[in-house]
Amino acid sequence: MSKKEKESKIRVVIAKPGLDSHDRGAKIVARALRDAGMEVIYTGLRQTPEQIVETALQEDVDVIGLSILSGAHMTLFPRTMELLKKKGLNDVLVFAGGIIPQEDIPALKKIGIREVFGPGTPTSTLVEFVKKNSPKRK
Amino acid sequence: MVPSLTDVEQLVKGVQKGDKRSIARTISIIENSEPHAQKIISRLYPKTGKAHVLGITGPPGAGKSTLIEKLVKELRNRGKTVGVVAVDPTSPFSGGAFLGDRVRMQDLSLDPGVYIRSMATRNHPGGLARATKDAARVLDASGKDVVIVETVGAGQSEVDVVKVAHTVLVVLAPGLGDDIQAIKAGQMEIGDIFVVNKADRENADKAMSDVEAMLEMATEKKGWKPLVVKTSALTGEGIAELLERIEDHRKYLKTGAIDERRKETIENELVEALTQKITESIMDELKRKGEWKKLTQKIMFRETDPYSAADKLLAKQRKTIKKR
Numbered sequence: 054m055s056k057k058e059k060e061s062k063i064r065v066v067i068a069k070p071g072l073d074s075h076d077r078g079a080k081i082v083a084r085a086l087r088d089a090g091m092e093v094i095y096t097g098l099r100q101t102p103e104q105i106v107e108t109a110l111q112e113d114v115d116v117i118g119l120s121i122l123s124g125a126h127m128t129l130f131p132r133t134m135e136l137l138k139k140k141g142l143n144d145v146l147v148f149a150g151g152i153i154p155q156e157d158i159p160a161l162k163k164i165g166i167r168e169v170f171g172p173g174t175p176t177s178t179l180v181e182f183v184k185k186n187s188p189k190r191k
Numbered sequence: 192m193v194p195s196l197t198d199v200e201q202l203v204k205g206v207q208k209g210d211k212r213s214i215a216r217t218i219s220i221i222e223n224s225e226p227h228a229q230k231i232i233s234r235l236y237p238k239t240g241k242a243h244v245l246g247i248t249g250p251p252g253a254g255k256s257t258l259i260e261k262l263v264k265e266l267r268n269r270g271k272t273v274g275v276v277a278v279d280p281t282s283p284f285s286g287g288a289f290l291g292d293r294v295r296m297q298d299l300s301l302d303p304g305v306y307i308r309s310m311a312t313r314n315h316p317g318g319l320a321r322a323t324k325d326a327a328r329v330l331d332a333s334g335k336d337v338v339i340v341e342t343v344g345a346g347q348s349e350v351d352v353v354k355v356a357h358t359v360l361v362v363l364a365p366g367l368g369d370d371i372q373a374i375k376a377g378q379m380e381i382g383d384i385f386v387v388n389k390a391d392r393e394n395a396d397k398a399m400s401d402v403e404a405m406l407e408m409a410t411e412k413k414g415w416k417p418l419v420v421k422t423s424a425l426t427g428e429g430i431a432e433l434l435e436r437i438e439d440h441r442k443y444l445k446t447g448a449i450d451e452r453r454k455e456t457i458e459n460e461l462v463e464a465l466t467q468k469i470t471e472s473i474m475d476e477l478k479r480k481g482e483w484k485k486l487t488q489k490i491m492f493r494e495t496d497p498y499s500a501a502d503k504l505l506a507k508q509r510k511t512i513k514k515r
Contacts, residue, residue: 061223062286062311087287092311097294104300108293111306113215141212 063091063187065116068105069098070133073123078150078172082118085176086183091116102133110140115187119166121151126161134164144188150174199227203234209272209333211306217329218308222322232325235332242274242331242338243441246356248318248378251344253364254388256295257424259339263299265430266337272304274330277341278319281311288312292341306330318342318349324460327355347377354456357449358440360433362386363402365394379405382417383440386433390423415443473508 067083069076076098083093094112096105109117117137119130130149137145149161150170158169168182202220205213217235221228245262247255256277263273277292288311299305308326315321319342330338342352353359361382385406387398402419409417420436422429444452477483486504489495495503 062313064219083289087282087289088285090286092281092288092290092309094290094309095294097297100297104297107300111211111215111300112309113219 063116063183064094064112064114065091065118065183066094066096066105066109066112066114067118067120068096068100068108069120070100070102070105070129071121071123071125072099073121074098075122076120078122079118079120081176082120082150082179085180086118089180089184091183102129102136105133106136106140106142109137109142109145114145116146116148116183119147119149119151121149121153124152126151126153127157130161130166131164134166137165146183146186146188148179148182150179197227199230199234202231206235206329206333207238209335214306214329214333215308218310218322218326221325221329222310222313222320232328235329238332239328240331242327242335243358244327244331244356245337245339245437246342246352246359247339247362248342248345248349248352248359248381249362249386250346250364250367253344253362253367254424255341255344255362256292258362258386258388258422258430259292259341260296260299261422261424261427261430262339262434263296263305265434267302267304269434271336272334273306274327274333274335274338275299275305275307275341276310276323276326276330276338277307278310278312278323278343280343281313283314286314306333306335312343316349317351318345319351319355324355345378347379350377350381353381354459357444357452358437359383360386360437362388363398364389365392365398367398383415384433384436385417385419387419387421388424390421390428391425395421414448415440469508473504477504 065086067079069079079095083095086093094108094114096108105117105119119133121129126149134147137143137147147166148168148170149166153161153169153171161169167186170179202213202217206217217231220231247259249255259275259277263275266273275296277290279288279290279292281288290309290311292309293300293307296307299307310320310323310326312320319340323340327338327340340352340355342349359381361378363385365387385402387395387402389395399419399421406417406419418436420429420433422433474483477486486500490497490500
């Protein structure tokens with residue numbers, strides 16, 4: 054137990070819910086957050102909301118990033134948020150990215166997804182967002 | 192009920208009940224060296240020592256994570272609960288890490304009898320993170336029958352896993368090198384069991400015979416004789432046999448060999464803890480009094496050298512202890 058090595062890192066899980074297999078975006082985000090000094094856990098493709106929430110719990114993450122391009126976000130995101138609450142992971146910061154129509158965004162924000170990032174978002178915007186909004190834990 | 196995640200008693204109780212949230216939080220507290228980390232470890236320590244700790248090491252891409260998924264599934268079929276700590280490297284440049292071992296273990300994430308934790312090295316050398324050993328202890332205290340520790344994709348000298356695991360598996364794949372590579376020191380000396388994975392690939396038999404030849408050259412005849420098992424994590428070939436060999440090794444350790452191994456590990460750990468605490472206590476005081484800077488400057492100007500300076504510091508520390 055060294056006092057000198059006291060360090061706390063932002064832990065993020067980047068997850069791909071649903072059935073699409075386009076993970077380039079998710080990997081770019083994971084890489085950008087890694088390069089910003091965070092510890093990024095990547096789940097791989099085709100995750101159910103149950104798997105994502107269980108991973109977040111076991112890995113004790115501060116942040117969850119959901120990437121989806123299949124169009125199933127209005128089903129899978131509410132389910133994910135519901136499970137997070139059920140497991141007591143209320144303070145985890147959740148953001149999303151991928152192909153999500155503008156008109157769906159207000160409904161997603163309402164269920165607790167803090168921000169939705171579309172294609173073309175500079176990774177620096179994302180890094181700033183996570184650094185600013187990641188929950189401060191002791 | 193969600194346990195309070197700052198209360199030591201609650202966390203300790205939660206861990207012992209196998210509550211995943213408590214386990215997760217406790218590992219973070221230890222990993223971040225939070226103030227109550229030592230207290231938690233002290234409380235959990237007496238509850239450890241029941242799990243069989245399996246260390247898995249080997250070069251990047253040998254198939255360690257995929258093999259672990261297959262091993263865990265087979266262990267679950269046999270009714271065992273399993274904890275996994277999978278270590279990946281921290282970037283020395285950004286301090287960040289990409290932890291990708293879960294990708295190969297997706298099928299396990301919803302099994303209530305399995306807990307998986309990814310861990311970054313945070314630049315600790317040796318193939319493991321500084322907190323890996325204590326994380327394995329937390330899983331042991333949580334009642335897991337088997338705890339698996341996966342090292343980073345290791346080169347020839349990342350051998351810290353021997354200090355943590357009861358049984359060490361060195362996972363190799365065909366095409367990584369010839370019999371000369373197999374004779375080299377380091378990794379090739381620490382395996383209790385060598386696994387030639389990707390047996391579905393060409394040259395697997397050549398790799399087998401290279402390792403076998405290396406093992407036959409061993410001059411040490413006493414104790415456990417390391418052996419080679421051929422597996423394919425892809426097809427499942429050899430997994431059941433590998434578990435049998437692991438069980439053989441566990442039984443062998445029970446005949447008394449484990450005490451020898453434990454004694455050595457405990458001695459090393461005690462020395463490590465002592466060194467750290469002594470260094471810290473001396474440095475804390477020096478820094479508080481502003482003497483640290485003066486001393487480093489003296490060395491910089493060649494007025495003294497690091498060894499003499501350390502001698503003086505130690506002599507001073509001894510005097511203070513005597514006064515007390």
